[in-house]
Amino acid sequence: MLSKAQIKYIQSLQHKKYRQKSGQFIAEGDKIVPELLLEAVPVREVYATEAWISTHEQLLASRKEVRVTPVEEGILKQLSALTTPNQALALLDMPAPAEIKPELFKGKVTLALETIQDPGNLGTIIRIADWFGIRQIVCSPDCVDVYNPKTIQATMGSIARVRVLETEIAPFLDLAGLPSYAATLHGRNIVEFQKLEEGIILIGNESRGLSDEVITAATHKITIPRLGGAESLNAGVAAGIICGRLLI
Structure with missing residues (x-):
């Protein structure tokens, strides 16, 4: 269950100034989130429907450091920056800027x-x-x-x-x-x-x-x-x- 503060924080990441301030961003998509998990990028949390979590149980088990929170579709709709929300949304850390050499x-x-x-x-x-x-x-x-x-x-x-x-x-x-x-x-x-x-x-x-x-x-x-x-x-x-x- 997400608190109102958590929902507000994730919604804030739709805006560049809050992404820059927090160093985090969101990625949405029933196909995108599994790809990010497979590539071992710094995923902090996954918010998804029970059905999506069940379908990807083995993949999620391989990334034990990633916190997984079941949420209802109505909550995902609140979190989403898209017109049609997906079944899963991930919270990620931005990579550190590389020095251009x-x-x-x-x-x-x-x-x-x-x-x-x-x-x-x-x-x-x-x-x-x-x-x-x-x-x-x-x-x-x-x-x-x-x-x-x-x-x-x-x-x-x-x-x-x-x-x-x-x-x-x-x-x-x-x-x-x-x-x-x-x-x-x-x-x-x-x-x-x-x-x-x-x-x-x-x-x-x-x-x-x-x-x-x-x-x-x-x-x-x-x-x-x-x-x-x-x-x-x-x-x-x-x-x-x-x-x-x-x-x-």
Whole structure:
């Protein structure tokens, strides 16, 4: 049974300032919560229906340090940040911020995102990174919060396998000292590039794209060839197409 204070605390984590203050965030989903438990990320508590707990009894037993609290669907609805609540919600500790050093990026492909504003887009890009084996993403400070419940939901559990770092993008490119590929409307056709083994793929804001500063700092300007009349592509779609072409 949850107290009113506990319910209020979990509800507060829907807001960035309270997540930052507490160092905790929530993840919702009948599929997401088991993935987080399997990946051994720092899950503090799980709140779920009796039916969900019964179905996942063996998994929960493997994580004895995680406190499990049965709650009714009505309570889950109060806790949820989603229109349609799930059967399980987890409370997690945020990982400690990693120091951004050049050696973190050597020999790897990294996605760098500038001013992504939609939580669904950010979550989708994290999921895309996971699909293509990219283990880290760098976000500019003005990107939507990675721990926004809608972002976490959109990752479908990939947040457990992809590290998200935060820093200004243009100075980061200089620090990393690697080839960088800025997605623009007027760059070099991506089909002309060989498979990428090391470097940084840059994706910009949904409506404005990358800033002039970042485009200037990038070593390559790339574009997805357009065959039809669409003005632009969704940031997540663009990231998926570029990764599919440059990483396979």
